[in-house]
Amino acid sequence: MNNKDSRQPRLQLKYFFAAVEQMADDVIITGKDGIIEYVNPAFEQTTGYAKEEVLGKTPRILKSGHHHAGFYRNLWETILAGKTFKHVIANKKKNGELYYADQAITPLKDTRGEITHFVSVWKDVTEHVRYREELEALNKSLRFEKQKFEQILDFEERIGTFADLNKLADFVVNGIAGILEVERCSLMLLDEKTGELVIKGAVGLDHKIIRENRSSLGEGVAGLVAKERKPLLVEVIDTDERVGRENLPSYRTKSFLSVPVMLDHKLLGVVNVTDKKSPGPEVFTDFDLNILLAIVRQAAVAIENAELYKELKYLTVTDPLTNLYNYRHFMRTLEYEIGRFHRFGDALSLLIMDIDDFKEYNGAHGAARGDEILKEIGDILSDQLREVDIICRYASDEFAAILPATDVAQVKTIARKIGEAVSRLDPEGKITASFGLASCHKGMSRHDFILKADAALTHAKRHGKNQIYCQDKTDAG
Template identity: 45%
Template sequence: MKKLKTTKKVLQLILDSTLASLIMVDLEGKIALVNSSAEMTFGYNKKELLGKPIEILVPHPLRQQHVKNRKEYLIKPEPRYMGKGRDLRGLRKDESVFPAEIGLNPLTTEEGLFIICTIIDITDRKKAEEKLVESEKRYRQLYEGSLDGYVLVDMNSRLLAFNRAFQNMLGYTEEELFLLTYAKRTPKKWHAMERKIIKEDVLKKGHSEIYEKEYLKKDGAIIPVELRTYLVKDNAGKPAGMWAFVRDITERKKNEEELQHLQDHVKAEKRKLEQVLNIDQRISSILELNHLVDFVIEKATQILEVEKCSLMLLDPESQELLIRGAVGLTNEIIKSTRIKLGEQIAGLVAKEGKPLLINDIEFDKMISRKNRSAYKTKSFLSVPIKLHNKLIGVVNVSDKKSKRHTEFTEDDLKILSMIIRQAAIAIENANYCRKLEYLTTVDPHTEIYNHRYFIKALDQEIHRSQRYGRPLCLMMIDIDDFKTYNDTHGHPQGDHLLKEVSRILKGTCRIVDIVCRYAGDKFVVIFPETDLPQAQIVAGRLTNALTNLNVKSKITACIGIAVFMKTSDRRDLILKADQALYRAKKKGKGEICW
């Protein structure tokens, strides 16, 4: 509601800044907004008009027909510019009637469709047209004193006469203007249209309707004008020339553009809001954290129309922000980024717990640093993910796709904050589900994931890798001579060894890696966002750590590594890892194959 009130205030300011009389009418024909010029034109004040039917401003004999015309117009509302349509009359508060020219422009807001009516009292113009015929003297007075431009040309469009208003409009001296050809005062794109108007209207009917075109000024600027052209005949009744009143409509065009921009902005914000509201229906059903992260990134990227988005989660042990998912960032950045609280933009937002909008990073008072080459624009948004005043993480967006507006706005910040609030609740739900699922997915003996969870997680990571084109590796580990160790030192020691191996696996791998007990003394690790060289490094660390394990006797383990290919499926990936492990076992103890 606050937003609607703000929109009305903006509209009222725009309407009041316009010299023409402007009235906004709803679908029922009731007056919703009135500008100051309209008050002066009709003799009413705003309070007397607001909420009243528009027919209060129509002469009594015309009201019934006006209601019918209004309903017909609303069947297919479209812009109707000044001079287009019927000859109309307006009724003032004092019951006096005046001729009027009306332009109509539909405006869609969150309250519905409204019609902006531009009303010009053309009493003076009507009288002027009549007096021009009746009296040369009166014509000269109007000619010299008119605020609009006046121009007289021959049938080849050479200037024969003009008033000072027209001269000032184009910025030339009198001598320069007489020498100016039609092509030099009118842009080429209007030539064909004006020839057609002269041929089909002026020569046949004696005058044209009011139409719009542009003039070229002396300084090279282009000004929009509206005019109506009349035919001048000689004593023999043959066409001798044409004359026209020319009105500079620069301000009107500016106001129309502002109104259109406002209308486009309202539509865009409405569309974004609808998208955000639709998120709630989908996000509440996502209970797996990785899928939830991908969904939040995808929606934030779509709605805000950005190229880069990252979701970072806080590691409770190191108190560092780690990238859990991202779009537009390289794998190297995703894996290596670790931000402490208070450092960089995300760290500052996490520490303060408040969202941050940066219009230009190079001139921002808080950040003020040179923009990095990886970013196309200098504007950033960063919003903390909080639940019950507890920090969960941070979402960052950058590189707005719009070529016209590259800076983020307060509205963008509000939209992202709405998305994050829904994401925080969904993350909490996902965490609850993870705790419940723990009882059925964790091996109670080693306290790592069991085979059931391994199959489910592998399917999910394969789908994720296929969808986003991310690397994925699977590692299979088998303890060498475990049966001998178990028989020699007893089953309790064998159980203890399995727990220690599980501990080493979890300690060596990342938080995002998925460590599972496959069967007996076999273990598997799913490595999201990991290519073969990175997996080989981890395998080397594992073999060294297992060799130095403090147990009853020295142990080793063989490792097989498989890299996921787009054409593979779960069965193929497991088979490749098992075959690699088989080759490692065949080579000897403590071997690694891929």
């Protein structure tokens, strides 16, 4: 053998060692007994351990406690059988920080086929794992929100069947208790003769309290909400300065919601909920509050149609601030237009528009300026849409338009013009709007139509705001 041939294996070994030393992936080599004999610099950088701290020890120093004994038993059974074990493993750095390694452990064999060492190579995939966990949590949240929204729409469809106020009140409190998963709920209505709030329906309250409880405006939590006509979310009653009292011993938890029942700026009553029983924290959140506000808005419309509020049916169908149609008229007209669509087959589209970050804008510029913006947006909608279109103030900072004989591609063009006009309302460009569009299809109910447009609006809000989105891509062209 010449000198060149004898040097070849040594050169190959030299290059192999240099490659392992410079690899971005972490490498550990252990004996068959699991004792660490080699780690590369990438390992030191990832784990925070110096080479001298781990040589002679086992990889158990990286053990995080996130895997059960069966996991490690399967690992050893695999590699001792001469096979490669691959898995994403949760390990722990020297400083205690958790990281995830996409790891492959391969047995090394001698010329007789006997295992002598194990080589473990891995990539740090912590960011990828955390991203997936966040994505899964978001998907779970979206599924939960979708489920709640569908429950609300189902509630809205059924609530219109009650003409008797007593039956309506029972339906409302039971519906709220089920959707929000609470043990206690009460609906208090304003007695216009005495100016007091009286309990009309309740879940989880003593019958004596239901019969005898009356609250004046400004008195107690419900009275305070009725007087100020603003919703109240209390996380811990003992420390909330707005309430100013300790929790009553009959209540299991210290968090509650109280919301005024309003119809065209007229106070009808108050809804109260407490003792949350759903999994997780027993503290109400803004999400819970928004659900309750959506339900109460529907309840207000239903109360209008009930026996004790028949006189309200002659009230105007317009919103006094924007001079657009109100929510009640929107719901009735949408039902009518869907009926016409199913009879005649002409195109029918729905636009729901939300002012982006309007709550923050109101807080920064004041309610008076906020009302001016709402009025100006009402004017923009009236200017951009036709007389045949039904334009409504759908919620505090949301607007909706029903567009007969119009497909979504046309509505998208209209929405773009509206969005451009809205953005010019504020010199600093802080007013923008997001749009959800939907077209009506055969067999679609009012429930389905609203759900489709609202889902499109939610997508627009979640993907940067100041967006126009249609749930059905083929509709938008």
